Amino acid sequence: MDQFHFKVNLKGMIDLLSNHLYSTPQVFIRELIQNGVDAITARQKIEPDHKGEIGLELFAPNNAYPTLYIEDNGIGLTEEEVHHFLAQIGQTSKNKLDNEDYIGRFGVGLLSCFIVSDEIVLLTCSVKEDKTIEWRGKPDGSYTIKVLEQKMEPGTRIYLQSKQGFDSYFKVDQIQQMVRHYGEFLPYPIHFYGNESIRLNAEKTPWEMNSQEALQYGKQKMDIEYLDAIPLFSATGEAQGVAYVLPFSIRVNAKQRHRVYVKQMLLSEKIEGILPEWAFFVTSILNVNQLKPTASREEFSNDARLELVQKELGECIKRYLVQLTKTNPDLFEKIIQVHYESLKFLAKEDDELYALFIDWLPFTTSLGRLTVKEIRKHTNNILYTPNMDEFRQISQVAKSQSVCVINGAYVHDTELIGKLGSVFPELTVEQTNPSTFMYQFTDLSLEDRRKAFDFVELANLVLQPYHCTAEMRNYQPSDLPALYTTNEDALFMRTTEQTKEETNDLFSSIIGQLTSNKVKPNDAQLCFNFQNPTIQKVIQSNNRERNQLVIEILYVQALLLGNYPLKKQEFQLLNKGLISFIEQGIGE
Amino acid sequence: MVEKFEELLEQAYLAPRGKVKIGLLEEAIRIADTHLDIDAQFDARMELVDTAIFSGHGEKAIVAFAWCLAQYDKNPNMYNDHQMMWNYKWVTDRLLEFPDIELQKVKATLEDLKKRFTQTGHGPHFYYYIKQALAMQLEKTDEVQHYYEKWIREPSDSLSDCRACTLANQTKTLLYLDKLEEALAVAEPILKRRLSCHSVPHRTYADLLLPLLKANRKEEADDYYQKCYQLIYNQTGFMDTVVHLLTYATITDIPKAISLLEKYLPEAIDSDESAVRYQFYTVATVLWDLLDEETKKTVKLPDTNNMTQINEELVRLANLFNKQNKTDVFTKKIDRIQTEIRHLHQIKN
Numbered sequence: 001m002d003q004f005h006f007k008v009n010l011k012g013m014i015d016l017l018s019n020h021l022y023s024t025p026q027v028f029i030r031e032l033i034q035n036g037v038d039a040i041t042a043r044q045k046i047e048p049d050h051k052g053e054i055g056l057e058l059f060a061p062n063n064a065y066p067t068l069y070i071e072d073n074g075i076g077l078t079e080e081e082v083h084h085f086l087a088q089i090g091q092t093s094k095n096k097l098d099n100e101d102y103i104g105r106f107g108v109g110l111l112s113c114f115i116v117s118d119e120i121v122l123l124t125c126s127v128k129e130d131k132t133i134e135w136r137g138k139p140d141g142s143y144t145i146k147v148l149e150q151k152m153e154p155g156t157r158i159y160l161q162s163k164q165g166f167d168s169y170f171k172v173d174q175i176q177q178m179v180r181h182y183g184e185f186l187p188y189p190i191h192f193y194g195n196e197s198i199r200l201n202a203e204k205t206p207w208e209m210n211s212q213e214a215l216q217y218g219k220q221k222m223d224i225e226y227l228d229a230i231p232l233f234s235a236t237g238e239a240q241g242v243a244y245v246l247p248f249s250i251r252v253n254a255k256q257r258h259r260v261y262v263k264q265m266l267l268s269e270k271i272e273g274i275l276p277e278w279a280f281f282v283t284s285i286l287n288v289n290q291l292k293p294t295a296s297r298e299e300f301s302n303d304a305r306l307e308l309v310q311k312e313l314g315e316c317i318k319r320y321l322v323q324l325t326k327t328n329p330d331l332f333e334k335i336i337q338v339h340y341e342s343l344k345f346l347a348k349e350d351d352e353l354y355a356l357f358i359d360w361l362p363f364t365t366s367l368g369r370l371t372v373k374e375i376r377k378h379t380n381n382i383l384y385t386p387n388m389d390e391f392r393q394i395s396q397v398a399k400s401q402s403v404c405v406i407n408g409a410y411v412h413d414t415e416l417i418g419k420l421g422s423v424f425p426e427l428t429v430e431q432t433n434p435s436t437f438m439y440q441f442t443d444l445s446l447e448d449r450r451k452a453f454d455f456v457e458l459a460n461l462v463l464q465p466y467h468c469t470a471e472m473r474n475y476q477p478s479d480l481p482a483l484y485t486t487n488e489d490a491l492f493m494r495t496t497e498q499t500k501e502e503t504n505d506l507f508s509s510i511i512g513q514l515t516s517n518k519v520k521p522n523d524a525q526l527c528f529n530f531q532n533p534t535i536q537k538v539i540q541s542n543n544r545e546r547n548q549l550v551i552e553i554l555y556v557q558a559l560l561l562g563n564y565p566l567k568k569q570e571f572q573l574l575n576k577g578l579i580s581f582i583e584q585g586i587g588e
Numbered sequence: 589m590v591e592k593f594e595e596l597l598e599q600a601y602l603a604p605r606g607k608v609k610i611g612l613l614e615e616a617i618r619i620a621d622t623h624l625d626i627d628a629q630f631d632a633r634m635e636l637v638d639t640a641i642f643s644g645h646g647e648k649a650i651v652a653f654a655w656c657l658a659q660y661d662k663n664p665n666m667y668n669d670h671q672m673m674w675n676y677k678w679v680t681d682r683l684l685e686f687p688d689i690e691l692q693k694v695k696a697t698l699e700d701l702k703k704r705f706t707q708t709g710h711g712p713h714f715y716y717y718i719k720q721a722l723a724m725q726l727e728k729t730d731e732v733q734h735y736y737e738k739w740i741r742e743p744s745d746s747l748s749d750c751r752a753c754t755l756a757n758q759t760k761t762l763l764y765l766d767k768l769e770e771a772l773a774v775a776e777p778i779l780k781r782r783l784s785c786h787s788v789p790h791r792t793y794a795d796l797l798l799p800l801l802k803a804n805r806k807e808e809a810d811d812y813y814q815k816c817y818q819l820i821y822n823q824t825g826f827m828d829t830v831v832h833l834l835t836y837a838t839i840t841d842i843p844k845a846i847s848l849l850e851k852y853l854p855e856a857i858d859s860d861e862s863a864v865r866y867q868f869y870t871v872a873t874v875l876w877d878l879l880d881e882e883t884k885k886t887v888k889l890p891d892t893n894n895m896t897q898i899n900e901e902l903v904r905l906a907n908l909f910n911k912q913n914k915t916d917v918f919t920k921k922i923d924r925i926q927t928e929i930r931h932l933h934q935i936k937n
Contacts, residue, residue, distance in 0.1 A: 341602070387607075388596075388615040409611055411603040492648070495614075498621075499655045506696055507654035513689045513912075514647050565621030 025169060028112045029178040032070050032158060033190065034265055035110065039074020039156055040188050043127060046075070052188040056179065056200075058172055065162040066170035073155040076126035082133050082145055113158075114139040116166040121159040125152045176200060182266045185287065205264070206285045207231075207240035214242045227335055230320045232284060237309035241286030243275070243317055249338050256280045261287040274300065276314035278346050281339035286313075318346070318353060325356055336360045344412045355423045358416065364391075364407040366398035372420070375404055382429045383437075384408040384417045393434040393485050393562060400477035403440075405432065434485030438527055441473035448530060455539040459526065459551045466555065466570070467493060468524045478531035484558035486524035494524075498567050526555055546584075553577040589623040593632075600635065605643045606824040613639060617652075630659055630667070637675050642786070644825040646682030647860040653679045669708040673747055676701055677714050684718075684725055685861040687909040687918065694722065705747060713742045714749070717757060724764050725863075727917045736761050752778060752788040760795050768799050787826070790819045794832035801839065801932065809836065827856060827864045831871055835925075838875045839932045845875050850888050857893055862905055866918070869902040874926040878933060 033054060040052030053073055060066040113120050122135040132152045137143040162170040169175075176192055183190055185205040191197045206214050214229040226244040233240055250256070256279070257270040264287055275284060291309060292301045300306050321343075324332040336343060340362055347354040347361065359373040367378070375382065383398075385391040388409035398405045408414035408431075420429050444452060452472040459470035467490060475483075486494070496515050500508045528535050538550050556574045559566060566574070593616055600612035613636040620628040633652040640649035653675055660667045680701050683694055702715045716739035723731035740758065748754060755778055762771035777783045778792045793816035800809040813836055820826040830852050837845035849872055856868035876884070876895045889895070902922065909918035 387611040389611070389618075392615075409608065409615075410599055411608055414608075491614075492651075496651050499651050503654040503658040504661065506693065506700060507650075507657065510683070510689055510693050510697065511651055511654060513693070514650065514686060560622070563618055563622055565618055 025115050025166065026178050028116050028160075028169075029175065030182040030265065031110060031112045032068075032160075033179060033183050033186070035158075036070065036072030036074060036156070037183075037186055037188060037263075037265065039072050039076065041074075043073075043075040043154070046127065054186075054188060054190045055193055055197075056175065056190070057193040058170060058175055060170070065164070065167055067159055067161040068170055068175065069157065069159055071155060071157040073153060076128075076154045076156055077124045077133065078126040078129045079131055079133050079145070079147065081126065082122075082124065082135050113160055116162060116169055117160045118163045119161060122156065123148070123152065123158075124156040125154050127154040184266070185261055185264045187264055205287065206242045207287055209242070214244075218242075218244050227338065228324075228331060230282065230317055232286060232313050232316045234288075234309045234312035234316075236305060236312055237291050238289035239286055239291075239309055239313065241284050241313075243279070243282040243284040243313075245282050245335055245339070247338065249341070250280050256283050258284045258286060261285075262291070262293060263287075263289055267293055271300070273306075274310065274313070275317075276310050278342055278349070279314060279317055281335075281342040282317065284313075318350070322353070322356055325360075333360060336362075341411075344416060348412045348415050351419075351422070354416075354419060358420070358423055361416065363413060363417070364410070366391075366395040366403065366405040366407075370404070375406070376424065376427065378404050380427050382406065382417065382420060382427055383432045384414070384429070385432060386414050387488075389486075389491060390433050393483070394432065394437050396561075397475060397477070397480070397483060398437070400480075401475070405437075433487070435487070435525065438473065438475075438483075438485060438525075441475040441527070444472060444474065444530055452528075452530060452539050455547065456528070458544065458547055459528070462548050462551045463526060463555060466524075468526055468555065470526050470528065470551075472528045472530050472535075474530045475527075476531070478529065478533070480529055480561075481532040481534050482529060482554045482558045483527045484524065484555070484562050484564070485527065487522055490522055490524045494564070494567070498565060501568050526558055528554070549577050549580050553581075589619055590628075593619045593624060593628060597632065597635070600639075605639055607643070609639050610636065610643060610645060610648060614648075626659060630656055634671070634675065637679065641678045641682055642825050644827055644855075644859055644861060644864065646679075646685045649682055650679055650686075670746065673705060673708055673710060676704065677747055680718055681721075682861075684722060685863040687725065687866070688862045688905070688912055691726075691913040691915075698722070710747045711742060711745045713739065713744045714747050716742055717749070717754075720761060721757070724761065726913060726915055727921070729765070732761065732764065736765075750785050752783040752785040755783065756788045756792045756795075759792055763795055763799050768803055771796075771799070787829075790816055790826065791829050793819075794829040797832055797836040798839075801836065801936075806840070806936075810840075813837075824855075827852070827859060827861070827868065831864075831867045834868070834871045834875070835929060838871060838878065838929055840936055842875075842878065846879075846883075846887055849875060854890050857890060857898075862909075866902065866905045866909065869898050869905070870922050870925050871929065873899050873902060874929050878930070 036054040037052075040050070040054070044050050044052065050073075055071050057069045058066060059069065110120065118139060120135075120137045122137075123132060124135070125132045130151075132148040132150055134146045134148050135143060172192075172194065176198075179190060179192070179200045183201050186201050190200045192200055204213075206217055209217060211229045211231070215226055218224065218226050218229065222244075224244075225247055227247050228245040230243040230245065231241075232243050255272045256275065257272055258274050259269045260267045260271040260274060267288075274286060274288075275282065288300075288309070291306060292303070321332065321335075324335075336357075343357055344361055347357045359376075360371055362369050362371050363375070365375065370378075383403065384406035385394060386408045388407065391405065391407040391409060394405055395407070406413070406417055408417055417429060420427050449472075456470055456472050463470055468484075493515060496511050500511055503511070530536075538547055541547060552573045556566065556570055556577070559570065596612050596616035596619065600609050600616065603609035603612060613632055616632045617629065617636065620632050633656050636652045637649045637656070640646065640652065656667075657672070657676070660672050680697055683689065683697060698715065698718060701718075702712055705712065705715060716735050720732050720735035720739055723729075723735060736758075744754065749757065755774055759771045759775040759778070762768075762774060772779075775792050775796070778789045781789065793812035796812055797809050797816075800806070800812070813833060816829065817833060820829050830848065834845060834848045834852070837848055852868070853872060856865055856872075859865055873895065879887070903919075906918040906922055910916050
């Protein structure tokens with residue numbers, strides 16, 4: 001079988017690179033510095049005491065496009081290596097065997113220079129041979145190689161002249177800013193030579209700082225007063241860093257972006273998914289040595305190792321928070337106040353953390369927002385409703401009776417409440433709903449029952465068309481004349497009836513069938529309050545017609561108090577009732 | 589009240605699809621209906637449509653969508669055509685989960701959908717798909733064949749399902765038509781995990797279990813069973829898929845089947861989607877028959893229902909479906925599926 005090779009169109013490749021692989025043309029700076037760093041690292045393999053340095057300068061003559069100069073005192077290239085590596089796309093001088101020592105993996109780095117320049121000039125001298133080589137490459141793939149007379153120190157120098165339309169990338173402050181951006185924490189000094197030489201990279205990295213310094217750095221860099229700085233470490237990923245606790249709450253599923261360095265070179269400021277999903281309340285600065293960036297180098301390959309790193313980094317945050325509950329409970333409380341949603345998620349997933357956090361976590365209750373600790377002080381008998389509607393029905397009455405009912409309708413809350421008994425064996429946890437809750441209302445005495453009998457009977461008759469039954473109990477608050485309670489099925493019935501009034505015939509009949517084929521749901525209930533002065537007056541009255549009006553109005557009022565949207569016929573009731581009372585009031 | 593409304597929407601946004609999220613949205617709708625304007629009422633309902641569709645609560649999606657459609661018809665310029673049609677498509681798809689709705693009404697809805705698609709400049713790709721899906725449910729094989737061909741010949745457009753779903757749906761039809769090899773060829777990008785989405789490859793794995801088993805390719809089927817179960821574990825809205833798993837386990841591995849029954853029967857009973865109950869009960873009752881009396885005692889069933897009641901409900905549903913669809917396939921189907929499971933169970937054990 002014959003074997004052939006594709007002929008690769010270099011110009012096309014470069015177009016592809018510039019348009020797709022790299023999201024911004026500035027990356028050529030990153031690629032140049034990276035080549036320098038790699039060259040120095042390679043030299044240090046042979047000469048461990050070698051002090052590596054990188055330098056840059058910009059020449060901007062008036063009558064020509066500006067030229068960027070960059071030099072390193074790294075290992076350099078021999079003549080053969082120049083032929084071999086620079087001539088072939090995708091080849092790299094970085095030895096494949098120990099490639100984890102280097103930042104780049106693709107060797108296409110230098111090509112990114114063609115995005116901004118029409119010619120790369122490279123002078124190099126290898127520590128392995130005493131020859132100065134000049135290589136000139138063009139974007140069409142052609143290149144020349146010359147051995148120069150002049151001597152140079154081992155290392156590499158690159159000259160890059162801006163091509164038309166790209167000179168905005170060749171400005172002093174631009175270049176400096178880009179070097180700082182990508183190379184702030186690189187291990188070798190990087191200088192910019194101008195009127196005076198300035199060092200562009202930092203002397204200390206955030207992962208070498210203590211918590212105070214890291215917070216200071218965070219404030220200066222991001223202009224945010226973070227609540228705390230948590231040290232991060234992962235052995236698997238050879239990762240180190242700092243997680244900053246955000247001082248404001250974050251939407252739970254908002255993906256946090258992280259500033260990630262690979263071998264101390266900035267990979268991206270917006271890496272997602274390096275920390276576990278629940279850790280959305282921190283943003284981090286991380287240096288990772290053992291994760292593979294994808295070809296665009298703006299995210300990590302999603303593999304088993306990433307998962308492990310994620311887990312290890314998550315552990316750091318967990319352990320830290322656990323420590324904090326003991327060493328600085330005030331700060332922990334502050335963090336909880338801001339990030340309780342995230343911490344609830346954590347507590348739900350992890351029994352150990354649950355036991356540590358649960359007392360501090362806040363819940364919505366009939367008595368307002370309380371932490372579990374406060375709830376426990378109030379009662380040992382925990383009542384909760386799993387849904388919002390039931391909570392609303394109960395909360396008003398519960399409050400006036402000083403009963404604490406927790407609203408479990410929010411994300412994670414029901415699960416968290418359900419596990420309370422595992423940490424506090426003295427607690428009983430019970431789900432309640434409006435009808436069971438109403439059983440706690442006191443029944444009428446036999447005598448009162450006789451007094452209320454006619455009224456309740458009438459109410460049942462009046463409310464029948466609304467799928468609602470009536471009863472009479474004693475309960476607080478006494479200024480509440482009637483309480484409307486319902487169940488899920490009955491509520492869905494209400495919704496369907498309300499929708500049928502609005503929608504077209506086809507859907508109206510479909511909805512009709514949807515509900516008619518179901519087993520009949522329980523009715524809603526209207527529970528009158530025997531303690532209420534108005535009710536007392538009404539049951540003593542024999543005016544059946546007016547009592548009917550009162551029942552109808554109280555029914556509508558109870559619906560409105562409970563935030564139930566009225567159906568058409570209920571609106572009509574309200575109108576009819578009001579008009580009648582007005583007429584009676586003005587004595588017609 | 590606006591703050592309360594927004595807080596609820598935000599909370600709902602945070603919640604995974606399922607009951608909690610539905611509850612929060614329903615509360616938001618009640619607040620919008622009593623205190624806020626039509627836009628708020630509309631937006632909250634559209635959220636509910638999306639959530640309910642993917643959480644196994646088609647009935648809530650249908651009701652909420654019907655309300656939105658009415659607003660859209662009153663004021664078409666106020667709303668986004670594509671968004672409306674996109675959701676209409678899902679609602680129609682869910683309608684097939686309710687064979688207790690008269691066939692004539694389901695058909696009328698499909699025609700209405702087709703008309704509206706045309707009016708808003710969309711093609712009939714999805715319409716043909718749903719026609720063949722309906723025919724499949726009613727076991728009208730000629731019609732399945734007819735609409736299947738129309739469907740795959742029609743170019744897809746912005747209202748079509750995603751590529752993964754389209755291939756998964758094709759696979760399902762080919763399996764119904766007994767073309768296993770062709771189905772596997774179509775499903776290749778799914779099985780190789782080159783294409784995936786919210787419900788794929790989950791349902792394709794599930795669809796393939798029985799056909800592979802019958803073709804004496806149990807090893808592959810076992811592998812897909814495992815993968816499928818991992819994907820749907822702890823997710824809501826996958827009861828169709830669960831039924832396939834339960835069927836397969838009933839034939840091949842009774843202890844596994846019992847675990848599935850215990851885990852999912854409460855959800856099936858709780859489901860308002862009548863097709864889900866019907867399918868689940870069909871398999872659950874045959875599984876029950878295969879158990880000896882001693883084992884039956886160890887199975888944890890919901891307090892409120894026993895297997896006799898479930899069998900009665902199954903018969904009631906089948907008769908109701910038959911009546912509403914003017915057919916007898918729904919009673920026959922139970923018989924056929926149960927006989928097949930018994931038969932295969934016997935061979936494999």
